[in-house]
Amino acid sequence: QVRLQESGPRLVKPSQTLSLTCTVSRAFISSGGYYWGWIRQHPGKGLEWIGNIYVSESTFYNPSLKSRSTISVDTSNNQFSLNLTSVTAADTALYFCARGRTGCFESWGQGTLVTVSS
Amino acid sequence: SYVLIQPPSVSVAPGKTARVTCGGDSIGSLTVHWYQQKPGQAPVLVISFDKDRPSGIPERFSGSNSGNTAALTISRVEAGDEADYYCQVWDGSGNYVFGPGTKVTVL
Numbered sequence A: 001q002v003r004l005q006e007s008g009p010r011l012v013k014p015s016q017t018l019s020l021t022c023t024v025s026r027a028f029i030s031s032g033g034y035y036w037g038w039i040r041q042h043p044g045k046g047l048e049w050i051g052n053i054y055v056s057e058s059t060f061y062n063p064s065l066k067s068r069s070t071i072s073v074d075t076s077n078n079q080f081s082l083n084l085t086s087v088t089a090a091d092t093a094l095y096f097c098a099r100g101r102t103g104c105f106e107s108w109g110q111g112t113l114v115t116v117s118s
Numbered sequence B: 001s002y003v004l005i006q007p008p009s010v011s012v013a014p015g016k017t018a019r020v021t022c023g024g025d026s027i028g029s030l031t032v033h034w035y036q037q038k039p040g041q042a043p044v045l046v047i048s049f050d051k052d053r054p055s056g057i058p059e060r061f062s063g064s065n066s067g068n069t070a071a072l073t074i075s076r077v078e079a080g081d082e083a084d085y086y087c088q089v090w091d092g093s094g095n096y097v098f099g100p101g102t103k104v105t106v107l
Helices: none
Strands: A003-007 A018-025 A035-041 A047-054 A059-061 A069-074 A079-084 A093-101 A104-108 A112-116 B009-012 B018-023 B032-037 B044-047 B061-066 B069-074 B083-090 B096-098 B102-106
Touching: A003 A093, A003 A104, A018 A035, A018 A093, A018 A112, A035 A069, A035 A104, A047 A069, A047 A079, A047 A093, A047 B096, A059 A069, A079 A093, A104 B032, A104 B044, A104 B083, B009 B018, B018 B032, B018 B083, B018 B102, B032 B061, B044 B061, B069 B083
Parallel strands: B009 B102
Antiparallel strands: A003 A018, A018 A079, A035 A047, A035 A093, A047 A059, A069 A079, A093 A104, A093 A112, B018 B069, B032 B044, B032 B083, B061 B069, B083 B096, B083 B102
8 A cells, every 4th residue: 555755844934935745655656657646735624736746747736826836756766746935824734645546536645734934 | 717516514313324415517527536534634535436436445435426416425324434525526627626525424
């Protein structure tokens, strides 16, 4: 069973860049057949898709976050990452990484809470 | 962008049937997936491709999708089914859209 684990700073200052990494174990990103995504959840709210990356490094982003989002993959370390620039308090959320296939997200990390505050 | 509509809450007595709806324009032409999220936990995929149950999901969970409404049905509800449930679609334009979620309360 694939495992995903988010890591990165828990506190980010306004206007700075939020950077998170998802480490994948028990599966290889390079093996293909899946996409790797980021989803966030504002406190007490619903789920919001941020974007996906494929092993080909093709990326797709939520139009509302596209201008500030970059997802990249590091197959040598079996990781993929999210950078979200120019953050504000509205970016405070629980960030999940996930693996998906054919339209859904089959496996999720446990999530990491990122707070944007000075 | 595509919008999904879910009731904020559904209450059900143990042993009864809970039905959570997910509305969207011609949602029947899309494929719907359902996730269960318990407090403090990550979402878990409970129904994929409208009606398929991933490995390990009880047969009590079933799904349907037609017209403008998709539905998740939980039969013989147990206390452990109390959770938030989210529907999700891929809108065909590269976007993954989640519904606002429904809190299922077991009375």
